[in-house]
Amino acid sequence: MPTLTRADGETLAYTKIERSANSPTLVWLSGFNSDMAGSKAIAVKELAEAEGLGYLAFDYFGHGESSGDFAKGTISRWREDCLTAIDELSEGPLILIGSSMGGWMSLLTAKARKERVVGMVLIAPAPDFTSKLMWHDLPESARKEIMEKGMWMRPTPYGEPYPITRSLIVDGAQWSVLDDPIDLSVPVTILQGKVDPDVPWTHALKVQDALASADVEFILIKDGEHRLSRDQDIQRLMMEVKRLVRKVG
Numbered sequence: 001m002p003t004l005t006r007a008d009g010e011t012l013a014y015t016k017i018e019r020s021a022n023s024p025t026l027v028w029l030s031g032f033n034s035d036m037a038g039s040k041a042i043a044v045k046e047l048a049e050a051e052g053l054g055y056l057a058f059d060y061f062g063h064g065e066s067s068g069d070f071a072k073g074t075i076s077r078w079r080e081d082c083l084t085a086i087d088e089l090s091e092g093p094l095i096l097i098g099s100s101m102g103g104w105m106s107l108l109t110a111k112a113r114k115e116r117v118v119g120m121v122l123i124a125p126a127p128d129f130t131s132k133l134m135w136h137d138l139p140e141s142a143r144k145e146i147m148e149k150g151m152w153m154r155p156t157p158y159g160e161p162y163p164i165t166r167s168l169i170v171d172g173a174q175w176s177v178l179d180d181p182i183d184l185s186v187p188v189t190i191l192q193g194k195v196d197p198d199v200p201w202t203h204a205l206k207v208q209d210a211l212a213s214a215d216v217e218f219i220l221i222k223d224g225e226h227r228l229s230r231d232q233d234i235q236r237l238m239m240e241v242k243r244l245v246r247k248v249g
Contacts, residue, residue: 010066010067014036014056014085016054016089017048018054024054025093028044030064030101031102031126032101033156036058036059038099044057051245054090056085060073060078061078072165079108079109082105083112093116095244096121103126104127107120107182111177118248119247121188121244123192124228125203125204126203129199130171132203138164142154146164150167178206180210187247187248188211190208190218191233192218193220193233194220194222194223194224195223204218219236
């Protein structure tokens with residue numbers, strides 16, 4: 001797998017497809033503790049191949065095939081990964097497709113590269129999750145361990161427990177986007193499961209409300225959970241991506 005070496009020597013694993021003339025590039029942005037090998041990312045890649053679109057996906061620092069210690073990752077670092085990857089590995093207009101934390105990364109990336117991002121599809125978007133979702137949901141004993149010892153191992157139904165660090169929580173606070181209007185005018189589609197146990201649908205609705213763009217569609221899937229990776233969920237995602245491509249084309 002190709003890698004992009006960053007200035008500090010760490011490497012980002014990535015996969016890409018060159019775009020055809022005048023086509024946008026679909027950029028997949030994964031969730032927290034996830035990677036570019038998931039079913040939704042693969043489906044987006046196959047769509048790009050079929051439609052003659054560009055495609056770019058990469059693993060953040062400490063994720064998947066990239067180098068680095070996950071426990072040393074922060075929102076600042078992963079935002080820098082996003083900007084470095086799109087700056088060095090893509091050209092032309094971009095449609096960002098972000099899942100969970102990838103939704104936060106999409107918003108931060110779009111704000112920093114307004115001249116390139118022409119649209120976004122956000123799947124169970126979790127901006128500000130470190131302060132507005134995760135911290136509030138942690139038991140008092142976990143919060144105390146994070147602040148006093150610097151780390152707590154969080155159990156997950158998706159695999160092995162993973163570390164939540166004090167630096168992640170403290171750093172994340174400076175990148176909050178929901179406290180003020182999000183100054184983006186591009187079309188955005190939000191896909192959200194109503195029975196999502198990790199990102200409440202009301203949180204995703206706050207993203208819609210915060211976006212300055214008038215062209216924001218909020219699609220609530222009544223029986224959908226967090227990953228939205230069932231066959232019907234992925235089919236819906238593909239339909240919405242294709243619709244957005246036509247809209248910005």
